[in-house]
Amino acid sequence: MYIITVASTKGGVGKSTFVLNLATVLLNQGKKVALLDADSQGTISKWSKVREYMIDSGEKINKLFVAGVRGEALLEIANDKKQQGYFVLIDSPGVDDSNMRSALLRSDVVITACSTSAVDLWEIESLINILKKLREIQNRRIPLLLLFNKVPSIHSSLAVEDALNFINSNNINPDYILKCIIKERVAFKHSIKSGKGVIECSPQDEKASKEIEDCANEILCIIKQHYITSV
Numbered sequence: 001m002y003i004i005t006v007a008s009t010k011g012g013v014g015k016s017t018f019v020l021n022l023a024t025v026l027l028n029q030g031k032k033v034a035l036l037d038a039d040s041q042g043t044i045s046k047w048s049k050v051r052e053y054m055i056d057s058g059e060k061i062n063k064l065f066v067a068g069v070r071g072e073a074l075l076e077i078a079n080d081k082k083q084q085g086y087f088v089l090i091d092s093p094g095v096d097d098s099n100m101r102s103a104l105l106r107s108d109v110v111i112t113a114c115s116t117s118a119v120d121l122w123e124i125e126s127l128i129n130i131l132k133k134l135r136e137i138q139n140r141r142i143p144l145l146l147l148f149n150k151v152p153s154i155h156s157s158l159a160v161e162d163a164l165n166f167i168n169s170n171n172i173n174p175d176y177i178l179k180c181i182i183k184e185r186v187a188f189k190h191s192i193k194s195g196k197g198v199i200e201c202s203p204q205d206e207k208a209s210k211e212i213e214d215c216a217n218e219i220l221c222i223i224k225q226h227y228i229t230s231v
Contacts, residue, residue: 001032001088002108002109003082003090003107003109004087004090004107004108004111004219004223005090005103005106005109005110005111006019006022006090006111006112007103007112007127008094008114008123008127009094009126009130010094010095011041011094013112013114013115013149014188015091015092015094015113016039016041016043017043017192018149019035019091020043020044020047021191022089022212023035024064024199025216026087026089027062027064031087032086033064033065034077035064035067036068036069036074036078037066037067037068037091038068038069038070038090038091038093038099038102039091039093039094041094043192044068044091047192047195048066048195051195051196054196061195065086070102074103078106096130101130104134107142108142109219110127110142110143110144110145111144111147112147113147113150114147114148114149115149115151116148116152118166121172122172124172128144128172131144143175143222144174145175145178146174147182148163148178148181149181150183150184151182152184153183153185156183175226176222179218180211180215180218181211181215182215183207187205187207187208188208199213
């Protein structure tokens with residue numbers, strides 16, 4: 001399977017919310033998923049404790065492997081779980097530090113979740129430059145996928161169009177830009193409180209669920225295409 005790191009060089013972009021929802025979608029598709037929390041804020045680890053409590057209380061949701069790890073332990077667990085056939089998802093710190101670079105070093109794919117604001121879009125270039133340096137060190141290409149996250153629900157198409165124009169005019173070039181977007185929805189915030197992903201909540205927010213499911217499927221398709229054509 002693959003090691004997928006969700007990374008950003010700044011906080012507040014909805015990185016943790018996205019990665020835990022991606023994990024629950026893959027889990028409910030029947031895939032083996034390991035979710036590694038390398039962020040010092042520990043959002044994933046806190047969410048996991050709520051999830052474990054809900055399962056112990058009789059909630060019918062699937063168990064998920066979650067570990068809060070950094071440094072060498074991050075590299076070891078990520079590699080071990082990959083060898084065991086897991087999709088390994090790493091929630092990296094929202095800063096450029098040794099833990100983020102450790103996660104990137106072992107990654108098969110990097111996803112950056114970014115809003116459509118210029119301030120956040122500029123940060124993509126920082127991540128691209130880090131990946132270029134790692135590519136030189138390892139002599140391998142680590143593809144970067146851009147996801148527009150926390151997109152305003154009103155005039156979302158216009159917001160994405162403006163963001164794409166900004167990226168083009170500023171020569172910011174991720175390897176892939178996802179067609180699917182994740183909008184700013186209350187359902188994503190509420191799901192975290194219950195230790196669930198939006199697809200596991202009842203009643204289910206169908207729009208939020210469709211967005212994250214479509215996004216997961218597009219990511220899997222891009223990864224498959226990338227590694228088939230790279231062989």
